[in-house]
Amino acid sequence: MLGLGAAGVAAAPVLQRALENGLGAVADKDPTGLTGLLPNGGGFRYYSVATSVPTRTAADYRLAVDGLVDSPSTYTLDALRALPQTRTVRDVQCVTGWRVPATPFEGVRLSALLDAAGVRPGAKAVRFTCFDGTYSESLTLEQARRPDVLVALRMRDEPLAHSHGGPVRLYVAPMYFYKSAKWLSGITVTDSVHPGYWEELGYDVDAWVGRSNGRDDAPTV
Ligand SMILES: Nc1nc2c(c(=O)[nH]1)N[C@H]1C(S)=C(S)[C@@H](COP(=O)(O)O)O[C@H]1N2
Numbered sequence: 001m002l003g004l005g006a007a008g009v010a011a012a013p014v015l016q017r018a019l020e021n022g023l024g025a026v027a028d029k030d031p032t033g034l035t036g037l038l039p040n041g042g043g044f045r046y047y048s049v050a051t052s053v054p055t056r057t058a059a060d061y062r063l064a065v066d067g068l069v070d071s072p073s074t075y076t077l078d079a080l081r082a083l084p085q086t087r088t089v090r091d092v093q094c095v096t097g098w099r100v101p102a103t104p105f106e107g108v109r110l111s112a113l114l115d116a117a118g119v120r121p122g123a124k125a126v127r128f129t130c131f132d133g134t135y136s137e138s139l140t141l142e143q144a145r146r147p148d149v150l151v152a153l154r155m156r157d158e159p160l161a162h163s164h165g166g167p168v169r170l171y172v173a174p175m176y177f178y179k180s181a182k183w184l185s186g187i188t189v190t191d192s193v194h195p196g197y198w199e200e201l202g203y204d205v206d207a208w209v210g211r212s213n214g215r216d217d218a219p220t221v
């Protein structure tokens with residue numbers, strides 16, 4: 001198959017688009033508009049709506065927490081690593097149908113970062129932005145406070161690779177994988193839900209696996 005080294009990963013979105021342009025019939029069946037034709041290892045598909053995504057390391061990675069909070073702050077990777085870590089093992093499911101069973105993710109509970117920031121009364125939702133400069137996601141505050149919603153630093157018991165959104169991605173275990181924003185750089189508490197990238201294009205904001213998008217009837221775990 002394709003040997004995806006560092007250069008291969010960087011070229012992947014371009015190649016993916018080229019493949020899609022030549023494979024309209026396949027793309028038509030993919031409601032996210034991306035066929036995810038390129039393997040990303042272990043049954044995963046590589047997805048990025050941005051053509052190229054910069055690399056961030058412990059030296060220059062930053063995560064801003066702001067909006068309707070008492071104490072806005074910025075975390076380095078080391079600061080996130082120093083916080084209590086939670087590990088989950090759940091199935092990953094893309095809304096286009098592929099699934100990866102029993103995948104470990106590990107990181108800081110989003111609820112811990114929200115508590116540290118001090119969410120103001122009247123706040124209703126959380127908006128996520130990414131250092132790819134394009135993607136965004138959102139959750140209601142109630143969803144964001146679930147114990148299985150992580151700011152993930154590790155996946156499959158390894159540091160999160162760039163191709164999977166490293167060094168830090170959101171991981172929303174109970175929802176379709178499009179909620180799990182890769183290359184996370186901003187968490188903004190807001191007074192209403194701002195639909196994310198795919199949600200502007202018609203996807204459900206409440207993306208519960210098996211209960212949304214009319215895609216499948218998988219049991220909710
Ligand atoms: N920043 C960003 N995050 C993203 C996406 C994206 O295009 N950009 N795609 C989403 C979709 S539709 C899926 S299925 C997963 C894919 O994650 P993976 O590339 O680690 O398999 O990332 C989600 N998060």
Ligand SMILES: [Mo]
Binds near residue numbers: 047095177
């Ligand atoms: Mo997806």
